[in-house]
Amino acid sequence: MSPREVTTEDYESVYNGLIQNHLPKLAKYGIIEYDDRAKVVTVTPRIEEYVLLIAIARIIPPNR
Template sequence: MEYLSLFCRDECVEVRHLARIVRGIELSEPPRQIGSKEYESAYNGLIQTHLPKLAAHGVVEYNDTRKTVTPTSRVRQYALLAQFARYLR
């Protein structure tokens, strides 16, 4: 979420790029060093679960056909809330 908030509103991001970034953050590794198995796991999780849910809540626009994500104006709000929630743990 925080990564998506760095993009300009209405700027498309490819899901394959996003999957490498997410998995790299999870594994604390540079995205270019993410293996295909790790990449596929993140990619499948994004397209099957996370992106449709974020789209349903208006945080992103998800184009399932093109496999692209476009942040909406709400993405920054959700990123801020996610950051705040981490501090409460």
């Protein structure tokens, strides 16, 4: 889907999910700093740990 095909409803749904769920969780775990009043996201050094864990998880899937 190209950006021109995104509806207002799709945009609002993604935006709301990001603002209400994802950004606060990432901030809670110190991966980002999020100023909800200014709508500014700042990446913290902790992002490197997160990226490393994601890379390892892709290489070595968890036991099931």
